[in-house]
Amino acid sequence: MNPDVFENLRMELRRGSLVLAVLAELRDERYGYTLRKALADHGMPVDEGTLYPLLRRLETQGLLVSQWREEEKRNKRFYRLSPDGAAMLDQLAAEWRVIDQSLKQIL
Numbered sequence: 001m002n003p004d005v006f007e008n009l010r011m012e013l014r015r016g017s018l019v020l021a022v023l024a025e026l027r028d029e030r031y032g033y034t035l036r037k038a039l040a041d042h043g044m045p046v047d048e049g050t051l052y053p054l055l056r057r058l059e060t061q062g063l064l065v066s067q068w069r070e071e072e073k074r075n076k077r078f079y080r081l082s083p084d085g086a087a088m089l090d091q092l093a094a095e096w097r098v099i100d101q102s103l104k105q106i107l
Contacts, residue, residue: 014044017044018046018050018054019054019092020089020092020093021039021042021044022039022054022058023058023063023081023085023088023089023092024089024093025038025039026064026079026080026081027080027081027086027089028080029078029079029080030078030079030080031071031076031077031079032048032051032052032055032076032077032079035051035055035079036048039051055079058085059079062082062085063082063084063085063088064079064080064081064082064085065079065081065082066078066079066080
């Protein structure tokens with residue numbers, strides 16, 4: 001088996017679930033570093049080059065809101081779900097459960 005092929009397919013699986021994980025973690029307000037840490041603590045490490053463009057895209061789509069605030073003498077951008085983001089999280093979580101049940105039966 002080619003390890004590069006496995007790694008590429010593994011990354012595709014993770015990419016598909018990252019949006020759901022980010023939305024779920026942002027039910028509570030976080031800034032980028034604490035979001036990355038929370039994701040990593042749950043077994044979903046993500047690098048900055050992936051996370052920050054995703055956050056900007058989700059905000060552009062109206063699923064997140066952000067606010068710059070000073071904390072510990074540094075400006076930090078805090079993110080949280082918008083009302084549309086909370087509704088989308090519910091829809092995506094329901095879809096995830098359907099997919100998960102299907103895959104459990106298939107596997």
